[in-house]
Each structure stands twice: as structure tokens, then as C-alpha cells.
Amino acid sequence: MSRGTVSIGLAGSLGPDAVAQIAPSVEAAGFHTLWINDTPDGDALAALAAAAGVTSTLRLATGVIPVDRRPASEIAAEVASLAVPLDRLTVGIGSGMAKAGALARVRDAIAVLHDAGVPRVLVGALGPKMRRLGAARAEGVLLNWVPPTEAAAQAEALHGVDADSHVAVYVRTAIVDAARERLAAETARYASFPNYAANFARMGVDAADTTIRDVTELGDALEAYTAAVDEVVLRAIVPDDTAAAYIEFVRRTGPTPL
Structure with missing residues (x-):
């Protein structure tokens, strides 16, 4: 279990060429893991396969693949066909939009992936039951849209289920003025979803309180989040989805100056 680990998350819609x-x-820049979210217009595993071909030590992760849209058997088959290096791979999965049977669906998916030889699975989870499932059956949990204090409380509870459970957190991050409008739009979009709105209400925070909105906030936010969880994933929000914009974000936020 690592402490103080900082990783980066990119949009799956960028595609393999841009990710490469x-x-x-x-x-x-010294980031621990490259996380790619999986969307209908962005195959995370294809993007990670492209990243694997141009890197040697960078860890690779999906954050997350909804198993109501992409069954675990399909995910495992694609991992094998793309030859994504298993020693560098974390497959993050979530229940997806379908509420009925969510826990059973994710529990079964974890088993299928493990049986297929995927050694490291993390579960994207909002609610306590799904979080406990990730700690008990998978290698850990990916938190999302939570402030540092709540992340710390959830991580403590999960480490109580399994001391070796890995707890990561996605944190939307904008470091330039031109990206703030996009961050505000994404924040408002998630705050409009009933499950996220209910979660923000339970935590007693505004959605914006779970983001980093300026480069001047970065240092204090990273100190708070890295003290709370095992891995912080800076989900990069940039002015436009070009490789150059993301590389500039990497240059300004990475642990190792470029």
C-alpha cells in the first residue's frame, strides 16, 4: 500500500493516437499511473495499449469501465487481445447506470476478471455497500467527487475492511483560467445527477468543493488528499482537448519538473 502517490487522469474520448x-x-513527469476513463466514444483499454507501447514503467488504469455496458468477459477478452501488460494494469470497473442488481453485477465482474488473469481490479463506488464490496472482493476502490475530509473517513473505513485495500480518488483539476469554464460545466453536470446530488447532500458539500480550481490551490489540495488516501488522480481539465494542452498540464503538475 503506497502513500502520497500522485497519478493523472485523461479523457477517454482523446483516443489512442493522442494518448500515445x-x-x-x-x-x-513522474506520475505513478495514467488513468483513462471509458466512454461510449472512448475505449480506455485501446488508449492504454497505445500508452503501453511508448512507455516502460508507467502504470496504466481504466477509470472506470461500466459493466452494464461492457461485460467483464468482454473486458477480459480485450485486455488479452491488446496484450496490455498485466504487471502495469489496473482495471477499474463500475456498476454503470442500471441500478437493479448493481452489487451482484460488480461482484460477478470482479470474479470474471480475476479468473481471466487480471490481477488488479478497483471498484468505482459512491455508496458504502459498493465501497465495502471493492475492499472485500477486489484490490480496492476508486472514489470520486469527494473532499479530502470525506476521502479520509472513507479510506479509514475501507482499510478497516482490508488493511491492504488500495483507496484512490479522482479529483477534477484545472490550473489555468481558460479551463475553469469547462470545469464549472462538468461540476454542474455531475451535481445534476440524482445519485451524485444525493451524495453531495449527505456529505454536506457543494460539488465545487471536491475540485481543484486554480494552480495556487494545487499544493495544499495535494497535501490534504495524499494524507487521506493511497493515490490521488488529478483528472486533468484543460482549455481544449489537444495533446499540447494536456502535455502542458502534465508539465505544470507533475512531481518531476520537465
């Missing part, structure tokens, strides 16, 4: 341009900078 960005990944060497991510590795050179």
Missing part, C-alpha cells in the same frame, strides 16, 4: 503523444510526458 501524451503518455511519454506523463511517465517523464
Whole structure:
């Protein structure tokens, strides 16, 4: 279990070619893991396979693949067909939009992936039951849209279920003025979803309180989050989805100056 680990998250819609341009900078900047979210217009595993081909030590993760849209058997088959290096891979999964049977669906998916030889699975989870499932059956949990104090409380509870459970947190991050409008739009979009709105209400925070909105906030936020969890994933929000914009974000936020 690592402490103080900082990783980076990119949009799956960027595609493999752009990710292959960005990944060497991510590795050179000292980030622990490159996380790619999976969307209908962005195959995370294809992007990670492209990143694997241009890096040597950078860890690779999906954050997260909804198993109501992409069954675990399909995920495992794609991992094998793309030859994504298993020693560098974390497959993050979530229940997806379908509420009925969510816990059973994720529990079964974890078993299928493990049986297929995927050694490291993390579960994207909002509620306590799904979080406990990730700690008990998978290798850990990916938290999302939580402030540092709540992340710390959830991590403590999960480490109580399994001391070796890995707890990571996605933190939307904008470091330039031109990206703040996009961050505000994404924040408002998530705050409009009933499950996220209910979660923000339970925590007693505004959605914006779970983001980093300026480069001047970065140092204090990282100190708070890295003290709370095992891995902080800076989900990069940039002015436009170009490789150059993401590389500049990497240059300004990476542990190792470029």
C-alpha cells in the first residue's frame, strides 16, 4: 500500500493516437499511473495499449469501465487481445447506470476478471455497500467527487475492511483560467445527477468543493488528499482537448519538473 502517490487522469474520448503523444510526458513527469476513463466514444483499454507501447514503467488504469455496458468477459477478452501488460494494469470497473442488481453485477465482474488473469481490479463506488464490496472482493476502490475530509473517513473505513485495500480518488483539476469554464460545466453536470446530488447532500458539500480550481490551490489540495488516501488522480481539465494542452498540464503538475 503506497502513500502520497500522485497519478493523472485523461479523457477517454482523446483516443489512442493522442494518448500515445501524451503518455511519454506523463511517465517523464513522474506520475505513478495514467488513468483513462471509458466512454461510449472512448475505449480506455485501446488508449492504454497505445500508452503501453511508448512507455516502460508507467502504470496504466481504466477509470472506470461500466459493466452494464461492457461485460467483464468482454473486458477480459480485450485486455488479452491488446496484450496490455498485466504487471502495469489496473482495471477499474463500475456498476454503470442500471441500478437493479448493481452489487451482484460488480461482484460477478470482479470474479470474471480475476479468473481471466487480471490481477488488479478497483471498484468505482459512491455508496458504502459498493465501497465495502471493492475492499472485500477486489484490490480496492476508486472514489470520486469527494473532499479530502470525506476521502479520509472513507479510506479509514475501507482499510478497516482490508488493511491492504488500495483507496484512490479522482479529483477534477484545472490550473489555468481558460479551463475553469469547462470545469464549472462538468461540476454542474455531475451535481445534476440524482445519485451524485444525493451524495453531495449527505456529505454536506457543494460539488465545487471536491475540485481543484486554480494552480495556487494545487499544493495544499495535494497535501490534504495524499494524507487521506493511497493515490490521488488529478483528472486533468484543460482549455481544449489537444495533446499540447494536456502535455502542458502534465508539465505544470507533475512531481518531476520537465
